[in-house]
Amino acid sequence: MSTTSTDQAAEPTYDVRLVVNGTPHEVRLPARRLLSDALRHDLGLTGTHVGCEHGVCGACTVLLDGAPARSCLVLAVSADGAEVTTVEGLTEDDGTPQGRLGPVQQAFVDCHGLQCGFCTPGFLTTITAGLRDNPDPTHDEAREMVAGNLCRCTGYQNIVKAVERAADLAGRGRPDGDDARPADGGAA
Amino acid sequence: MKPAPVAYARPTSLTEALELLAGTPDAKVLAGGQSLVPLLNMRLAAPTLLVDINRLPGLDHVMAAPDGVHVGALARHSAVLADAAARRTQPLLADALSHVAHATIRNRGTTVGSIVHADAAAEMPAVLAVLDGHVEVASVRGRRRIEARDLVVGPLQSSLEHDEVALEACFPALDARAGTAFTEISRRQGDYALCGVAAVVMLDEDGAVASARCGYLAVHETPAVVDLPALVGARGPLGDDVVTAASDLALGVLDVEGDIHGTAAYRRHLVRVLTARALRTAYDDAATRTTTRTTAPTPTTGGTA
Ligand SMILES: Cc1cc2nc3c(=O)[nH]c(=O)nc-3n(C[C@H](O)[C@H](O)[C@H](O)COP(=O)(O)OP(=O)(O)OC[C@H]3O[C@@H](n4cnc5c(N)ncnc54)[C@H](O)[C@@H]3O)c2cc1C
Numbered sequence: 027m028s029t030t031s032t033d034q035a036a037e038p039t040y041d042v043r044l045v046v047n048g049t050p051h052e053v054r055l056p057a058r059r060l061l062s063d064a065l066r067h068d069l070g071l072t073g074t075h076v077g078c079e080h081g082v083c084g085a086c087t088v089l090l091d092g093a094p095a096r097s098c099l100v101l102a103v104s105a106d107g108a109e110v111t112t113v114e115g116l117t118e119d120d121g122t123p124q125g126r127l128g129p130v131q132q133a134f135v136d137c138h139g140l141q142c143g144f145c146t147p148g149f150l151t152t153i154t155a156g157l158r159d160n161p162d163p164t165h166d167e168a169r170e171m172v173a174g175n176l177c178r179c180t181g182y183q184n185i186v187k188a189v190e191r192a193a194d195l196a197g198r199g200r201p202d203g204d205d206a207r208p209a210d211g212g213a214a
Numbered sequence: 215m216k217p218a219p220v221a222y223a224r225p226t227s228l229t230e231a232l233e234l235l236a237g238t239p240d241a242k243v244l245a246g247g248q249s250l251v252p253l254l255n256m257r258l259a260a261p262t263l264l265v266d267i268n269r270l271p272g273l274d275h276v277m278a279a280p281d282g283v284h285v286g287a288l289a290r291h292s293a294v295l296a297d298a299a300a301r302r303t304q305p306l307l308a309d310a311l312s313h314v315a316h317a318t319i320r321n322r323g324t325t326v327g328s329i330v331h332a333d334a335a336a337e338m339p340a341v342l343a344v345l346d347g348h349v350e351v352a353s354v355r356g357r358r359r360i361e362a363r364d365l366v367v368g369p370l371q372s373s374l375e376h377d378e379v380a381l382e383a384c385f386p387a388l389d390a391r392a393g394t395a396f397t398e399i400s401r402r403q404g405d406y407a408l409c410g411v412a413a414v415v416m417l418d419e420d421g422a423v424a425s426a427r428c429g430y431l432a433v434h435e436t437p438a439v440v441d442l443p444a445l446v447g448a449r450g451p452l453g454d455d456v457v458t459a460a461s462d463l464a465l466g467v468l469d470v471e472g473d474i475h476g477t478a479a480y481r482r483h484l485v486r487v488l489t490a491r492a493l494r495t496a497y498d499d500a501a502t503r504t505t506t507r508t509t510a511p512t513p514t515t516g517g518t519a
């Protein structure tokens with residue numbers, strides 16, 4: 027994409043530094059390069075998906091300095107200096123090259139929270155930040171957490187279940203958290 | 215769905231930003247980008263220069279002062295919504311902000327950007343207008359203050375000059391003996407509203423309505439404020455006749471149009487329903503605040519509820 031021969035010769039470019047999933051990158055980009063495209067095309071991180079490109083679907087959601095943001099509505103150049111977390115950064119280090127699925131990812135597997143998977147990266151990043159801010163959401167709060175993301179396949183019920191499951195999985199990882207909600211519907 | 219080629223500047227001082235804007239006739243300010251970048255992506259806007267104001271110092275404040283809530287140009291919707299002092303000073307602001315898009319959009323979108331974007335379907339311009347707030351703007355020619363009622367001149371058109379930067383919006387504090395309410399109907403939670411109403415009701419010393427006004431979004435080509443003298447003297451619970459008279463007044467002023475999301479008739483129906491709902495809630499809010507403030511024993515708790 028960045029090597030195709032459109033009329034780019036005259037277009038000004040800018041140095042952009044991004045720390046993506048802990049790895050620093052320096053790229054030179056035109057101002058109009060969206061962060062979503064910079065991640066996918068310039069850095070080769072194709073986990074971030076692009077659905078609508080106007081902020082509505084949420085598929086492109088990444089964490090920008092920790093907070094969820096639509097990467098299709100951020101110019102890469104204006105994110106200069108930022109720390110970005112993409113879906114590729116949600117796995118946990120377990121000594122193997124591919125790592126281990128993080129709690130939100132594992133919850134999506136456990137709850138059948140995805141079908142085609144197109145929307146999934148945006149849900150995973152959004153929920154990761156959501157559970158960091160609210161580690162033990164009520165059912166309504168779990169629904170609200172994913173209200174800004176669209177999914178054309180699942181009907182959302184299993185995604186909401188996955189939010190609650192992820193809260194439990196992450197809770198078990200916390201020192202004081204193993205008495206969270208019972209995983210398989212025990213007494214409340 | 216990609217922006218057209220554009221030059222980019224990220225000034226670190228206001229003077230530099232203002233000079234860049236003054237020197238480039240079709241430059242555009244880039245704040246949170248949550249309205250501008252979609253327009254760039256769809257090529258509905260194609261400026262030659264973007265002046266990114268995100269690194270300007272001293273503009274990200276949310277300050278609750280006795281006269282009202284001062285919101286700097288770089289304060290994100292999420293920061294304004296989370297500010298407890300701002301909520302106490304003017305509760306209508308947070309009530310309405312919780313309806314602005316979704317949390318992810320609110321993390322980047324600025325409240326001031328939303329106001330100067332001047333979308334008639336947006337919550338913040340209508341709230342600033344119903345409260346009689348104002349915006350402070352700067353250009354190479356100096357600073358000036360624009361009253362909310364003079365701010366929105368047409369659909370997506372503000373009265374800012376192309377080279378002016380809005381520095382701050384001021385939402386006046388809630389008056390003693392006043393109450394507020396915000397209500398809207400949208401297709402999906404977080405979407406732009408089909409109709410929204412912000413109400414401010416003031417009571418006199420005897421608990422009757424001294425003044426009432428509603429701000430409307432998405433049912434006129436600009437955010438509209440309607441004064442409702444029909445309510446003056448009324449007492450709660452507000453009767454059907456009173457709120458009907460109020461919505462008749464509003465519908466006489468509003469030029470309600472239909473679109474793909476809802477017909478004009480449906481939207482007029484929403485004006486009636488939401489005007490009644492907002493006025494009753496604002497009246498009750500005012501009554502509760504007034505009784506709490508004077509620490510009088512809560513009246514009429516006995517009997518039938
Ligand atoms: C999916 C989605 C849903 C949304 N839903 C809603 C909703 O329900 N209600 C709602 O109100 N909004 C909604 N928004 C819009 C959102 O509130 C935007 O954040 C806001 O309208 C613009 O603020 P911004 O900081 O992002 O401005 P930008 O997008 O950066 O700028 C918008 C315009 O204002 C100008 N501008 C911005 N700041 C200044 C300044 N300080 N001085 C001079 N000019 C300036 C820019 O030049 C541009 O013309 C939604 C957006 C998206 C993407």
Ligand code: FES
Pocket residue numbers: 075076077078079080081082083084085086087096097098099
């Ligand atoms: S691609 Fe960014 S929100 Fe849809």
Ligand code: FES
Pocket residue numbers: 139140141142143144145146176177178179180
């Ligand atoms: S799993 Fe297919 S869009 Fe969500």
